[in-house]
Amino acid sequence: MGGMDHITFLVAVVIVTALAFDFTNGFHDTANAMATSIATGALKPRTAVLVSGVLNIVGAFLSTEVAKTISGGIVDDTLVSPGMIFAGLVGAILWNLLTWLVGLPSSSSHALFGGLIGAVWVGAGSHGVHFDKVVEKVLIPAVASPLVAGVAALLATYLAYKITARARKKSVTKGFRLGQIASASLVSLAHGTNDAQKTMGVITLTLISAGALGHDAGPPVWVVASAGLAIGLGTYLGGWRIIRTMGKGLTEIQSPQGFAAETASTAVILTSAHLGFALSTTQVASGSILGAGLGRRLAEVRWGVAGRMVAAWLITLPAAAFVGGVSASVVKHGGNFGTVVVALIGAAVAAGIVLLSRRNPVHANNVNDHHEVPVRTPAPASVGTAA
Amino acid sequence: MSIDWTALGQVTAVSIGVTVAVVVVFALGVLGLARFEGAREEGGGTSALGVTQAGLCFLACAAVVAYGIYLIVPQFH
Numbered sequence: 001m002g003g004m005d006h007i008t009f010l011v012a013v014v015i016v017t018a019l020a021f022d023f024t025n026g027f028h029d030t031a032n033a034m035a036t037s038i039a040t041g042a043l044k045p046r047t048a049v050l051v052s053g054v055l056n057i058v059g060a061f062l063s064t065e066v067a068k069t070i071s072g073g074i075v076d077d078t079l080v081s082p083g084m085i086f087a088g089l090v091g092a093i094l095w096n097l098l099t100w101l102v103g104l105p106s107s108s109s110h111a112l113f114g115g116l117i118g119a120v121w122v123g124a125g126s127h128g129v130h131f132d133k134v135v136e137k138v139l140i141p142a143v144a145s146p147l148v149a150g151v152a153a154l155l156a157t158y159l160a161y162k163i164t165a166r167a168r169k170k171s172v173t174k175g176f177r178l179g180q181i182a183s184a185s186l187v188s189l190a191h192g193t194n195d196a197q198k199t200m201g202v203i204t205l206t207l208i209s210a211g212a213l214g215h216d217a218g219p220p221v222w223v224v225a226s227a228g229l230a231i232g233l234g235t236y237l238g239g240w241r242i243i244r245t246m247g248k249g250l251t252e253i254q255s256p257q258g259f260a261a262e263t264a265s266t267a268v269i270l271t272s273a274h275l276g277f278a279l280s281t282t283q284v285a286s287g288s289i290l291g292a293g294l295g296r297r298l299a300e301v302r303w304g305v306a307g308r309m310v311a312a313w314l315i316t317l318p319a320a321a322f323v324g325g326v327s328a329s330v331v332k333h334g335g336n337f338g339t340v341v342v343a344l345i346g347a348a349v350a351a352g353i354v355l356l357s358r359r360n361p362v363h364a365n366n367v368n369d370h371h372e373v374p375v376r377t378p379a380p381a382s383v384g385t386a387a
Numbered sequence: 388m389s390i391d392w393t394a395l396g397q398v399t400a401v402s403i404g405v406t407v408a409v410v411v412v413f414a415l416g417v418l419g420l421a422r423f424e425g426a427r428e429e430g431g432g433t434s435a436l437g438v439t440q441a442g443l444c445f446l447a448c449a450a451v452v453a454y455g456i457y458l459i460v461p462q463f464h
Contacts, residue, residue, distance in 0.1 A: 062460050136390065144395060152403040156410035163414040167421035175417035179448070186455050193459055259413065264406040270458050271401045275394045 009336055011210045013343060014082045015203050017089040019230045022199035024096040025108040026056060026234025029195065031242040032105070032265070032285035033187035036258035036292075038367060039247030042180035045238070045364035052188040053236030059192020060200075060228030072278055073133045075116050079124040082206050083331040084116070086339060087123070089202070090346045091115030091324030095316060097353045103241035103249070103362070103373025104312040107280035112198065113138060114320030119328035121321070134317075141279040142313065145268055146287025153257075153264035153288040157295025160256040176255035183262035190269050191281055192231065199227040240362040241373045246286065248371040249305045251293030260295065261288035283313060302371070409451055416444025 034048040043051065071077070092108070092115035099106040113134075120128040164172045200219040207213040213220070219227075247253060253261070265281070265288045272279050286309060293301040327346075330338040360374050419440030426434040457463045 059459070062462065140390060140395075144399070148399045148402050152406035155403065156406045159407065160410050160414040163411065164418055164421070167418050168425050171421035171424045172417055175420050176413075179413050179417075182448075182452055186452065186459070189456070190459050193461075256414070260406070260410050263409050263413075264402070266455060267402040267405045267409075268398070270455060271398045271405070274458060275398055277394065277398060 007207075007212055008210065010082050010086065010339060011206055011212070013339055014086045014089070014206045017086055017093070017343070018199050018202045018206070019226055021089045021093050021096075021108075021112065021202075022196065022227055022230040023234035024093050024100070025195055025199070026053075026231040027237050027239040028096050028100055028106075028108050028234075028242060029191060029281060030235045030238045031246040032281045033184050033191060033262070034238075035243045035246035035285075036253050036261050036289060037180045037184040038243055039253045040177060040180065040255040040258045042177040042255060042258065043184070045240075045243075045367055048184070049236050049238040049364070051185060053232045055185055055188035056192035056196065056235045057228045057232035059189045059194075060196030060231060061224060062189075063193035063197050071113060071116050072137050074113055074130055074137060075120040076124070076128045076130065077205070079128040080116070080120060080205075080209075081123065082209060083339065084119040084123040084328055085202060085206055087119035087327035087331050087342065088112070088115035088117075088320075088324040090327045090342055091118055091320040091322070094323050094346060094349055095320040097350055099312055099316070100239050100241055101353050101357050102375060103245040104309055105242050105246055105282045105286050106309075106312045106316045107142075107282045108195065109198065109278070109280050110138060110142070110313070110316045111320040114317035115324035117317070118321030118324030118326075122325040122328040123332055137278050138317065141272070141277055142283060145272065145277075145279040146283045146290075149264045149268045149284045149287035150291030150294075152267060153261045153291030154295040156260035156264060157257050157292045160260055161296055164256065173255050176259045179259045180255060180262060183259055183266055186266045187262055187269070187281075187285070188235075190266065190273070192228070194269075194273065194281070196227045196231045199230070200224060203227065238364070240364065240367045241357070244362050244367050244370065244373055245305065245309075246289055248368060249302060249373070250286070250289050250309075251299055251301045252371075253289065253292065254296065257292035257296055257299070261285070261292040264288040264291065305371075405451070409448060412444050413448050416441045416448065419444060 030049055030052055034052050037043045038045050038048050092111040095111045096108055117129050200223050203223050204219045208215060265285045268284050290306060293299045327342045330342050334341060362373060419437045422434045422437030
């Protein structure tokens with residue numbers, strides 16, 4: 001058991017970067033739980049992100065079972081160095097920010113896996129990447145989970161409208177809105193227990209590999225607290241651009257559809273976790289929303305948006321892997337100096353993306369006004385803060 | 388590589404089954420609520436059947452939510 005003197009410059013950089021990733025994970029995924037509740041008016045935008053943020057923090061503290069591997073066996077953990085973890089995180093963060101800019105829901109887990117795969121491939125060679133595990137843990141759940149969620153939401157939506165067809169519209173809308181508050185909260189809580197744990201795992205394993213923690217150590221309290229706060233704060237700030245796409249862009253959501261979609265997401269996430277399947281909350285939630293769109297007669301599903309989203313899913317892993325690989329190469333050959341260079345370039349690109357988003361900000365006050373998330377066309381003078 | 392088709396099938400069946408069951412029961416609850424509110428607004432007193440139906444259905448859904456929380460929180464098992 002070592003002490004704080006084991007925390008080198010590189011380890012400190014990895015911890016900060018991991019928390020930054022955790023933050024982007026939070027705001028990228030607010031939409032998974034809350035987009036449909038915000039779109040149907042079940043919760044006010046600010047209330048929704050507050051509830052979701054708090055539940056993510058609660059979830060982070062509840063799930064203290066240590067993530068035993070960084071990647072679930074996708075890369076050979078014994079070959080992974082802190083430098084590779086750093087490079088992989090940079091790839092994941094930049095991909096998360098870029099997809100947020102264009103308002104596309106893509107999987108934060110796939111971005112993290114992709115970044116690590118690229119970094120390990122360059123840093124340790126292709127034998128460090130277990131491609132069969134990539135198929136088993138990433139590809140198959142990525143195809144199956146949105147389909148299952150979509151079918152479940154479609155059937156449930158169809159039946160919900162059929163059952164309540166003759167009832168008073170006002171009561172129906174109100175009833176399902178109330179239900180949505182519960183179903184969206186469950187998605188948020190499940191998200192906190194799953195996703196915050198990934199960052200805790202990354203930080204804990206980095207500390208173990210640096211000798212600052214014993215081999216079978218769990219995450220120290222400060223790791224749990226900082227990871228929980230990072231994901232909670234990210235969730236609270238809300239990736240409004242992605243919330244707009246999921247709540248308004250894919251299809252026009254009414255409260256029975258929102259309830260059916262969130263129930264389907266919760267059911268798929270909980271049954272999969274129970275049976276040991278790793279899956280992307282984002283893909284499940286997107287599949288549910290599309291299914292709910294198809295289940296209501298005359299609901300318009302915008303297949304162009306859905307197509308772009310699926311394209312983003314396909315390139316998430318390779319794109320993050322590419323950035324992770326390039327970063328790993330710089331870190332490998334440049335040492336601490338290379339790490340600083342990668343960190344500075346990464347921060348500059350991130351700042352550039354945030355500045356670009358300001359040209360057409362999406363925030364709590366305008367999230368429901370539109371169904372598109374444009375980047376190029378500058379919006380007419382708008383007030384409020386971008387998020 | 389081993390694809391666990393049984394587990395995949397289980398996830399599919401349970402997810403779809405639970406989703407449809409919860410939403411159908413909740414929709415029946417909403418239907419009861421709508422009857423109750425409709426009867427009240429028309430001034431014809433309250434619909435006891437509507438209230439009972441809504442109560443029972445929402446109670447069943449609350450039980451499923453409680454089970455969901457039980458599954459999410461590792462300290463419970």
